[in-house]
Amino acid sequence: MANNRVICTENNVDYLSIRKAMTSGARTIAELVKLTGVCTKCRGCKSELGAILSSVCGCKNVSLKAVVHAVRNGADTVKKVGEVTGAGTGVNEETGEECGKCKGLIQNIIDLGR
Numbered sequence: 424m425a426n427n428r429v430i431c432t433e434n435n436v437d438y439l440s441i442r443k444a445m446t447s448g449a450r451t452i453a454e455l456v457k458l459t460g461v462c463t464k465c466r467g468c469k470s471e472l473g474a475i476l477s478s479v480c481g482c483k484n485v486s487l488k489a490v491v492h493a494v495r496n497g498a499d500t501v502k503k504v505g506e507v508t509g510a511g512t513g514v515n516e517e518t519g520e521e522c523g524k525c526k527g528l529i530q531n532i533i534d535l536g537r
């Protein structure tokens with residue numbers, strides 16, 4: 424997962440705030456505007472919001488589309504989504520510990536079905 428940094432420079436909204444909004448159900452730029460206050464006009468918003476929204480697991484490079492597809496095909500737990508897509512199964516290369524940072528988002532996708 425990427426380190427935290429400001430994405431929306433106009434309204435000072437950082438990456439982790441955007442990911443937190445996604446874990447709360449935001450799947451579109453309009454929903455991010457509502458939940459985080461991103462402006463949609465600055466360079467970070469124009470160039471990065473779409474990519475952030477389309478990604479679930481940075482460790483395994485798994486997209487939202489792939490996770491939604493797995494859920495709609497019966498993966499009804501975070502573990503099952505991981506077995507099908509690899510999402511949520513990343514390991515910190517330095518410590519050898521499980522990452523798991525995307526598991527909250529995976530659970531939210533299961534809960535909402537989108």
Ligand code: FES
Nearest residue numbers: 480482513522525
């Ligand atoms: S972001 Fe690290 S396991 Fe998904």
